[in-house]
Amino acid sequence: MQSVTPVDISGRNQAPFRSFILKLWCLALLMGTSGHADAQGPAFSAKSARLLSATGWQQNKETGQWMGNRNVIDDRDSPAYWAGHTAQSFNWIQFVSLTYGKQPYKALLFEKPSGKYKDEITRTEWQPDLRTHFFIMQEQDFLIIRRLVSERKGGTAKISSALTGYISDQEKDADGISLYQDKYLLAAMAKTVDKPTQQDECMMVMVKVADGKTTVRFLLPTSCFIVDNFVKTAYFETEYPEFSKVLEFGRQP
Numbered sequence: 001m002q003s004v005t006p007v008d009i010s011g012r013n014q015a016p017f018r019s020f021i022l023k024l025w026c027l028a029l030l031m032g033t034s035g036h037a038d039a040q041g042p043a044f045s046a047k048s049a050r051l052l053s054a055t056g057w058q059q060n061k062e063t064g065q066w067m068g069n070r071n072v073i074d075d076r077d078s079p080a081y082w083a084g085h086t087a088q089s090f091n092w093i094q095f096v097s098l099t100y101g102k103q104p105y106k107a108l109l110f111e112k113p114s115g116k117y118k119d120e121i122t123r124t125e126w127q128p129d130l131r132t133h134f135f136i137m138q139e140q141d142f143l144i145i146r147r148l149v150s151e152r153k154g155g156t157a158k159i160s161s162a163l164t165g166y167i168s169d170q171e172k173d174a175d176g177i178s179l180y181q182d183k184y185l186l187a188a189m190a191k192t193v194d195k196p197t198q199q200d201e202c203m204m205v206m207v208k209v210a211d212g213k214t215t216v217r218f219l220l221p222t223s224c225f226i227v228d229n230f231v232k233t234a235y236f237e238t239e240y241p242e243f244s245k246v247l248e249f250g251r252q253p
Helices: 010-031 080-085 139-151 182-194 240-247
Strands: 043-047 054-059 066-070 091-102 103-119 124-137 155-161 164-168 201-210 213-223 235-238
Touching: 010 080, 043 182, 066 240, 080 103, 080 124, 091 182, 091 240, 103 139, 103 182, 124 139, 124 182, 124 213, 139 155, 139 201, 139 240, 164 182, 213 240, 235 240
Parallel strands: none
Antiparallel strands: 043 091, 054 066, 054 235, 091 103, 103 124, 124 164, 155 201, 201 213, 213 235
16 A cells, blocks of 8 residues: 555645734634633643654555554655655654633644645655644543553544644744744644534554553544555554553643
């Protein structure tokens, strides 16, 4: 199976405009968008430890062989520079608890290398960036994942959400100050809660038990239309103790 290259549907070619809107949104949240005394902007209440490494496996459709890469799903040996061209890659993964409008949520956060071509037609002049993606879910959805992993009996959890998005380290304000900060991440998350995307994404978590050993396989959020078939030949894999760390909230923001 060939690697899935992210499609530019997010308007990221309008980076200055995105940055301006994100900053205005953050300012509005800090001021209280409704004008009422009880207006409450988003805030992280806890963060888990970060998962820094997992093996990405993908079966090559031509040879039938499985190829393993650190933190990248690709069906061939993937050099470090290529990670930004693949949809399923990460630098770190963690879960967070947050509250917005007095409503509690859980969210998967993951930072990944990404980028775009300056000229999309000729696919030349690759411009790399870092993005922190978010996938917001209800408390009960997170509990489904945690219960599946903690019980160590095997099984699969598929969680869908329309509350997804990202911020980029290339977004800056008019003074050149980076917007790659928690407060702007929270502003982007709040904006998405207020106005969800039009298409759900799905994340998949699978627990495998064999010979007394428990491993966890997973896919980062992707289109719900492809996830069931994609996971048959591609997934990340890590040992149970490593993945279980991202499901515990011992770390305060």
